[in-house]
Amino acid sequence: MLSSNIVKELQGIVGGENILTSKEERICYSYDATNQQLIPDAVLFPQSAEEISHVLRLANSEKFPVTPRGAGSGFSGGSLPVEGGVVLSLERMNHVLEIDSENLIAVVEPGVVNLDLQIEAERFGLFFPPDPSSLKFCTIGGNIAECAGGPRAVKYGVTRDYVLGLEVVLPTGEIIDTGVKTLKGVVGYDLTRLIVGSEGTLGIVTRATLRLLPLPEAVKTMLVVFNDLSDTGRAVLSIMNSRIIPSAIEFMDAVSIGCVEESLSMELSKDTEAILLIELDGESGAIDRQSAVVRDICMQHNAVNVRVASDKRETKDLWRIRRSISPSLIKLKPYKLNEDVVVPRSKIPDLIAGVRDIAGKKNVIIATFGHAGDGNIHINIMVDNNNHDELRRGKEAVEEVFRLTIGLGGTISGEHGIGTVKAPYIGMELKPHVIDVMKKIKQTLDPNGILNPGKIFQGK
Numbered sequence: 001m002l003s004s005n006i007v008k009e010l011q012g013i014v015g016g017e018n019i020l021t022s023k024e025e026r027i028c029y030s031y032d033a034t035n036q037q038l039i040p041d042a043v044l045f046p047q048s049a050e051e052i053s054h055v056l057r058l059a060n061s062e063k064f065p066v067t068p069r070g071a072g073s074g075f076s077g078g079s080l081p082v083e084g085g086v087v088l089s090l091e092r093m094n095h096v097l098e099i100d101s102e103n104l105i106a107v108v109e110p111g112v113v114n115l116d117l118q119i120e121a122e123r124f125g126l127f128f129p130p131d132p133s134s135l136k137f138c139t140i141g142g143n144i145a146e147c148a149g150g151p152r153a154v155k156y157g158v159t160r161d162y163v164l165g166l167e168v169v170l171p172t173g174e175i176i177d178t179g180v181k182t183l184k185g186v187v188g189y190d191l192t193r194l195i196v197g198s199e200g201t202l203g204i205v206t207r208a209t210l211r212l213l214p215l216p217e218a219v220k221t222m223l224v225v226f227n228d229l230s231d232t233g234r235a236v237l238s239i240m241n242s243r244i245i246p247s248a249i250e251f252m253d254a255v256s257i258g259c260v261e262e263s264l265s266m267e268l269s270k271d272t273e274a275i276l277l278i279e280l281d282g283e284s285g286a287i288d289r290q291s292a293v294v295r296d297i298c299m300q301h302n303a304v305n306v307r308v309a310s311d312k313r314e315t316k317d318l319w320r321i322r323r324s325i326s327p328s329l330i331k332l333k334p335y336k337l338n339e340d341v342v343v344p345r346s347k348i349p350d351l352i353a354g355v356r357d358i359a360g361k362k363n364v365i366i367a368t369f370g371h372a373g374d375g376n377i378h379i380n381i382m383v384d385n386n387n388h389d390e391l392r393r394g395k396e397a398v399e400e401v402f403r404l405t406i407g408l409g410g411t412i413s414g415e416h417g418i419g420t421v422k423a424p425y426i427g428m429e430l431k432p433h434v435i436d437v438m439k440k441i442k443q444t445l446d447p448n449g450i451l452n453p454g455k456i457f458q459g460k
């Protein structure tokens with residue numbers, strides 16, 4: 001517990017209206033999307049890098065932990081205060097500071113919600129390519145800390161590809177600027193890349209300079225139904241081999257489809273095994289030609305139905321279906337072990353077949369869906385967490401899925417990060433001396449271990 005003297009000092013730094021200490025209020029900041037609960041001793045809403053710097057200096061002298069938090073939508077426990085102390089919410093630092101439409105750059109505070117940046121950029125005919133399915137509520141700070149991706153990653157890449165520079169408060173309180181405001185820049189080590197994806201363990205992002213792109217002239221979205229999983233995998237590979245790069249190729253298996261079927265408003269036969277949501281963007285003539293090619297490829301691979309959205313509303317409806325999968329899975333079981341492995345695209349059919357075998361062997365329901373275009377498949381092992389035997393079988397399935405993924409040349413997390421949830425497994429992928437190098441970096445920047453302790457690595 002924080003002493004009353006520390007709470008008074010924190011009030012002095014951020015102001016009485018920017019600190020929560022009652023239990024009811026603290027409970028609101030004790031969750032993320034993993035459904036775990038860890039209650040902080042206090043919640044702070046700083047408004048500037050200087051205030052954060054003071055908080056971190058106090059945390060070092062009084063030795064209490066500080067956990068940064070955006071919207072708390074993370075899937076790996078990153079924003080949960082595992083050792084108590086302060087949750088430092090960036091939600092009130094939520095201003096888009098600048099859109100430089102000549103240089104295609106945005107400067108934002110970390111608490112800006114991804115969709116709000118999209119809306120602001122659109123006014124200038126621009127967009128920010130990273131589009132996690134949580135874009136309506138997740139923050140840019142959280143996107144940077146997790147190096148979030150989204151459906152558009154297959155064509156445009158992930159958050160790290162759009163971060164030019166950062167203002168960061170280091171765990172010991174120094175405020176530094178990293179990176180550049182230009183498209184190129186190679187002076188010194190790339191500290192920007194070190195911070196991106198560091199899960200709030202190496203510094204707190206207080207301002208970000210981001211790269212924007214011009215909005216494409218046209219977009220075409222189609223939903224393609226398959227009765228055979230291997231046909232679906234082959235269709236994805238053939239599309240990519242045709243040298244057309246869609247801006248999204250999202251995959252849903254039969255279990256996922258079952259959860260959102262009523263919103264599909266189309267007749268599906270009981271043989272439906274998979275659906276692809278494919279989007280093309282670019283110059284309108286090119287999009288028409290490319291969509292005809294993609295349609296032909298899907299038909300050659302035995303697609304049973306291809307529905308092309310006729311207007312913006314239908315496009316939105318198709319995306320709503322895809323974005324509702326994750327929240328709809330609760331219909332199956334109250335709890336999910338949510339993994340986001342990545343394999344080389346050509347190995348997706350092997351991954352999906354292997355996951356099916358694991359589901360059968362461990363007698364658990366597994367829903368698979370996600371970003372087929374870049375090989376990042378979400379594997380949701382559905383369990384009742386009050387059923388200890390089912391939970392145990394689910395956890396065993398997780399380990400088998402990771403073993404399968406690594407065997408296929410993949411990685412155990414494409415975008416959700418390690419946090420607490422995957423910390424026990426990083427040794428399956430990283431060699432001990434690599435983990436040692438990472439721990440040394442952490443120790444150098446955070447000698448007292450006060451910033452987001454208990455994440456990524458198990459033990460000290």
Ligand SMILES: Cc1cc2nc3c(=O)[nH]c(=O)nc-3n(C[C@H](O)[C@H](O)[C@H](O)COP(=O)(O)OP(=O)(O)OC[C@H]3O[C@@H](n4cnc5c(N)ncnc54)[C@H](O)[C@@H]3O)c2cc1C
Binds near residue numbers: 137
């Ligand atoms: C329905 C749903 C769909 C999702 N879809 C996707 C998807 O398609 N792609 C994807 O990548 N993710 C997805 N996610 C996961 C999640 O939304 C992302 O990881 C997102 O980037 C987290 O942002 P947040 O603001 O909620 O951060 P939080 O969950 O609050 O925090 C995440 C991590 O970032 C750190 N952090 C937050 N702000 C800062 C800061 N300013 N400085 C330093 N560290 C900070 C925290 O300490 C924590 O470690 C989804 C989640 C949900 C619930």
